[in-house]
Amino acid sequence: MKNSTIRDIAREAGVGVATVDRVLNRRAPVRQETAGKVLAAAQRLGYRFAPADAAVVAPAECAAKIKMGFILLPGDYSFYGSFCDQLRRQAAPWHDDDHPPEFCFHAIDAIEETAAKIRDLATRVEVIGLVALDNALIRHAVAEVTRKGVKVFALLSDLSPCGHSGYIGLDNRKAGRTAAWAVEKLGHNVGEIGIIIGDNQFSCQETCEISFRSYLRERALDYQVLEPIRSRENIDCGYQATRKLLLAHPDLTVIYAPCGGIEGVVAALQESGRQQAITMVCHGPFHQHPLALINGEIDLIINHRLAELSAQVIDAFRQSVLQPAHGFIHLNSAFELLTPENC
Numbered sequence: 001m002k003n004s005t006i007r008d009i010a011r012e013a014g015v016g017v018a019t020v021d022r023v024l025n026r027r028a029p030v031r032q033e034t035a036g037k038v039l040a041a042a043q044r045l046g047y048r049f050a051p052a053d054a055a056v057v058a059p060a061e062c063a064a065k066i067k068m069g070f071i072l073l074p075g076d077y078s079f080y081g082s083f084c085d086q087l088r089r090q091a092a093p094w095h096d097d098d099h100p101p102e103f104c105f106h107a108i109d110a111i112e113e114t115a116a117k118i119r120d121l122a123t124r125v126e127v128i129g130l131v132a133l134d135n136a137l138i139r140h141a142v143a144e145v146t147r148k149g150v151k152v153f154a155l156l157s158d159l160s161p162c163g164h165s166g167y168i169g170l171d172n173r174k175a176g177r178t179a180a181w182a183v184e185k186l187g188h189n190v191g192e193i194g195i196i197i198g199d200n201q202f203s204c205q206e207t208c209e210i211s212f213r214s215y216l217r218e219r220a221l222d223y224q225v226l227e228p229i230r231s232r233e234n235i236d237c238g239y240q241a242t243r244k245l246l247l248a249h250p251d252l253t254v255i256y257a258p259c260g261g262i263e264g265v266v267a268a269l270q271e272s273g274r275q276q277a278i279t280m281v282c283h284g285p286f287h288q289h290p291l292a293l294i295n296g297e298i299d300l301i302i303n304h305r306l307a308e309l310s311a312q313v314i315d316a317f318r319q320s321v322l323q324p325a326h327g328f329i330h331l332n333s334a335f336e337l338l339t340p341e342n343c
Contacts, residue, residue: 004045013041014090014311033318037311040093065095066321068314069102069125071117071132072155073233077260078287079304080105080131086310087129094318108133108199108233108260115141118152127151127165127317133201134159151320153329155313157204165320166329168313172204172258175302175335176211179256179281182300182337184221187279191253193225194245198233198259208258208283223254231261238264246272257282258302262289266297290343301338309333 006024010017015038022030023038024047030038070087072080084103091101104121106114115137121128122145130152132138139162142152146163158167183193195212197205213225229245231238238261246252246268255278257265262282269275275297284301292298316329 004042004047008045009038009042009047011307012045012089013038014305014308033315036093037090037315044089044092064318064322065099066127066318067099067125068095068127068129068317069104069121070129070155071104071106071114071121072129073108073131073260074105077233077235078263079260079285082285083304083306083310086306087313090307090310090314094314106132108202111135111137114138118142118145122148122150125150126321127153129153129155129168129313129317130159130164131155131157132159133157133199134203135201151317151324153313153316153320157202159203166316166331168309168316168329168331169204169333170302170304170335171332172207173211175258175283176208177215178335178337179208179258179300179302180212180215182281183216183223183254183256183279184219186281186299187223187254190222191224192249192251193223193254193256194242194249194252195226195228196231196238196241196245196255196257196259196265197228198231198261200228200230202233202259205258212256212258231257231259231264233260235261235264237261239268240264242268243271246274252278254279255281259283262286266292269297270295284338289338293338293340293343296340299339301343303336303338305334305336 006017006020010020019030019034020038023035068091072084074080088101095101102121102125104117106117114132118141128150139159142164143162146152151165153165154167156169195209197209209228216223229241231241242265263286280298281300282298284303289301312331312333316331319326
């Protein structure tokens, strides 16, 4: 008896339905790491293997284990809480019980603390996933631990070259231009646009902002794009920044927020009573985003597919440790567009 469908397993593993079918029914060869990921997902979902299928489970059980760690932004922002949960799930088959993934959290502007955490974590793990500003002190710490043999991957936001092993996240140029396309289609092509970012040194959001402006400039749309304001990837700061933006610009017609702390942005917009008059495009997911779409505080979310992203992260970790000759690994994760009609 099979408690889960192939589609359920494909979604959990972050692979295609055809790949799951090939693994479970042994129709064609599949890479060992991909097969292991599928089998681990099947086991998590309660898929019941027939006795004759016992051999197919072996790759997951015999997979080489690695020591991994993550340095993320604060888990009280729901995006990073969800991301952390997905990383734990995807990493489950690939670590020993006595060496589970280690998670550290830091405020976005805690530069020296973050650099110290990189050096400290590198004494206990083989590979690190890092979300951080593209700051010289952070890059110096990454270069230092990389020389000692520890692999470091930039997650969500890339770093300038510093010896890190790869980048895994959105194609932020596409994300920014998609947001501008949405504004063109949803808006009235006039008025002021406010942009909210976490920090100027967060390269993913810098790229989103530049690409957003570029799209609007190319089409000569009659918008005035304001200078970006910072949320510091924090809910309270996002609320205060948005509140000041709304008070200072009564003609504001659009907000683009490719940042963290969206809960605060939504709260300020709701409090102002102007949510129906302002086109709001942001990145996600975040806590209760379907309700924010349905209620009209948000018109469109450029949504990270966190299960697939996390699966890519763990695959890249294993590849870098077990097959180190591959060089720099650059993986773009897919995003989806959420509206009030498909949330």
